[in-house]
Amino acid sequence: MVLPPSVTKITEEGRNPRFRIKDTMSETATATAPAPAASGHTSKYTRNAPYTSRVLVNQRLTGPESEKETIHIEMELEDGMHYTPGDAVGIIPTNRIEAVEGVLKALNYTGDERVLDHYKNEISFEEALTRHLAIGKLARGAVNQYAKLCGENVPAGLKELLGADNKAKAEEYTWGREFVDLITEFPGIITAPQQLFNVLQRLTPRMYSIASSIAMHPNQVHTVIRVIRYNTHGAERQGVCSGNMAERAPVGGTMPVFLHENNAFRLPENTDAPVIMIGPGTGIAPFRAFLEERAVTGQKGKNWVIFGEQRSVSDFLYKDEFEEWQQSGVLNLFHTAFSRDQQKKVYVQDRMTENAAELYKWLEEGAYFYVCGDASRMAKDVETALLDAIAKGQDSTPEAAQEYLTAMKKAKRYQRDVY
Ligand SMILES: Cc1cc2nc3c(=O)[nH]c(=O)nc-3n(C[C@H](O)[C@H](O)[C@H](O)COP(=O)(O)OP(=O)(O)OC[C@H]3O[C@@H](n4cnc5c(N)ncnc54)[C@H](O)[C@@H]3O)c2cc1C
Ligand SMILES: NC(=O)c1ccc[n+]([C@@H]2O[C@H](COP(=O)([O-])OP(=O)(O)OC[C@H]3O[C@@H](n4cnc5c(N)ncnc54)[C@H](OP(=O)(O)O)[C@@H]3O)[C@@H](O)[C@H]2O)c1
Numbered sequence: 001m002v003l004p005p006s007v008t009k010i011t012e013e014g015r016n017p018r019f020r021i022k023d024t025m026s027e028t029a030t031a032t033a034p035a036p037a038a039s040g041h042t043s044k045y046t047r048n049a050p051y052t053s054r055v056l057v058n059q060r061l062t063g064p065e066s067e068k069e070t071i072h073i074e075m076e077l078e079d080g081m082h083y084t085p086g087d088a089v090g091i092i093p094t095n096r097i098e099a100v101e102g103v104l105k106a107l108n109y110t111g112d113e114r115v116l117d118h119y120k121n122e123i124s125f126e127e128a129l130t131r132h133l134a135i136g137k138l139a140r141g142a143v144n145q146y147a148k149l150c151g152e153n154v155p156a157g158l159k160e161l162l163g164a165d166n167k168a169k170a171e172e173y174t175w176g177r178e179f180v181d182l183i184t185e186f187p188g189i190i191t192a193p194q195q196l197f198n199v200l201q202r203l204t205p206r207m208y209s210i211a212s213s214i215a216m217h218p219n220q221v222h223t224v225i226r227v228i229r230y231n232t233h234g235a236e237r238q239g240v241c242s243g244n245m246a247e248r249a250p251v252g253g254t255m256p257v258f259l260h261e262n263n264a265f266r267l268p269e270n271t272d273a274p275v276i277m278i279g280p281g282t283g284i285a286p287f288r289a290f291l292e293e294r295a296v297t298g299q300k301g302k303n304w305v306i307f308g309e310q311r312s313v314s315d316f317l318y319k320d321e322f323e324e325w326q327q328s329g330v331l332n333l334f335h336t337a338f339s340r341d342q343q344k345k346v347y348v349q350d351r352m353t354e355n356a357a358e359l360y361k362w363l364e365e366g367a368y369f370y371v372c373g374d375a376s377r378m379a380k381d382v383e384t385a386l387l388d389a390i391a392k393g394q395d396s397t398p399e400a401a402q403e404y405l406t407a408m409k410k411a412k413r414y415q416r417d418v419y
Pocket of ligand 2: 282
């Protein structure tokens with residue numbers, strides 16, 4: 001097959017065993033495996049009553065030179081737990097021991113003190129801090145509630161962070177800080193461990209786009225997680241859940257999980273329809289699920305993926321799998337945009353622009369267009385590039401392109417899963 005110039009052709013030398021993901025394709029999964037039910041969960045497990053899932057694989061996808069730590073996770077599911085590509089999995093994290101100990105030390109408690117949890121069950125203060133209270137990134141609400149404990153005697157520095165007039169200042173203060181920083185800077189306010197239930201929010205589950213097809217991996221769910229680590233105000237910090245998955249979710253260990261349906265992000269019902277998938281970074285997750293699903297259920301529709309990351313040598317997530325999908329014909333077009341491989345940044349939308357004529361041709365053939373990943377900038381820039389490609393393709397005005405896109409949205413041919 002002759003590939004267009006900007007299509008990445010992965011050579012044998014380009015293969016890097018470091019990135020090799022254990023082939024977990026079930027022996028029972030074949031190209032003729034039946035399609036799973038279109039949607040609907042039969043699971044009895046919820047965020048309040050999660051399933052205790054065993055971790056089967058926990059593997060770093062990015063190379064040691066990478067600025068990012070992105071991990072591939074495979075977890076086991078019970079018979080009857082079902083999901084559809086496009087869904088998410090909720091993971092219920094715990095706070096790391098260092099964070100719990102930091103709070104105990106700052107408040108001068110041992111952790112053995114007894115408190116009542118949100119359901120009025122008696123537990124130790126240490127368990128409350130580990131499993132129930134959001135002691136990670138500091139919320140503005142927690143600052144306000146903390147100040148309320150002072151009555152009339154709010155310390156001057158804390159007072160400056162309160163009220164609508166001081167919103168910007170409070171946001172600046174909370175950025176990069178955790179609860180421990182607040183109680184260290186303004187000590188002596190907590191007089192009983194139970195008060196923390198009024199100050200702090202609950203520790204909530206985090207959602208992750210599912211990166212697998214259950215038809216290909218029965219009783220499994222896969223995810224791709226970017227681990228959040230940063231150094232602020234003189235301390236090493238990490239995201240609660242991504243840090244939990246990176247450091248405290250070893251193979252054989254367990255994590256509480258539940259499945260979360262997302263009917264707004266679905267493969268076309270018409271299995272012959274072409275599909276265009278724009279997935280930079282961890283945004284690639286649902287498209288791995290889509291490709292697996294289309295491959296294992298023998299769907300005939302064409303597939304085009306545009307993947308972006310920082311550097312090809314260290315950040316090419318699922319490189320081997322993309323190569324295999326290209327070779328097997330599941331993936332008809334594949335472009336990469338490695339932003340930092342050259343002087344000038346190149347993003348997924350640049351590949352769309354370079355291939356605008358082909359993009360419009362696919363749309364005219366009835367292609368479904370999907371975007372996943374960063375909501376703040378990428379999703380908007382991709383939409384702009386899509387509108388430009390449409391306007392160019394039909395030689396029309398921006399308004400006419402917008403109408404075309406609106407019609408696509410109505411027909412569910414433009415779907416986004418951005419966060
Ligand atoms: C539908 C959906 C699907 C998602 N899919 C995925 C996915 O497939 N993969 C994935 O990795 N994530 C995904 N996410 C994001 C994921 O849910 C979590 O939000 C993410 O993993 C962070 O959670 P955490 O507990 O590790 O970090 P938290 O403890 O929640 O901390 C994150 C916060 O840390 C702060 N922070 C981060 N970096 C810095 C910094 N440099 N300096 C100062 N503060 C900083 C910010 O306030 C940020 O919001 C998805 C989210 C949604 C809603
Ligand atoms: N809630 C959280 O704290 C949390 C946790 C994990 C992930 N996320 C979010 O999840 C998304 C994915 O994160 P990720 O690290 O996997 O990937 P990412 O940050 O989206 O980066 C993937 C690629 O997209 C590029 N990029 C940057 N700006 C872009 C733009 N405007 N348009 C198109 N591409 C752009 C990046 O280039 P450069 O980096 O070279 O500019 C990189 O090459 C991001 O929104 C990230 O913030 C959030």
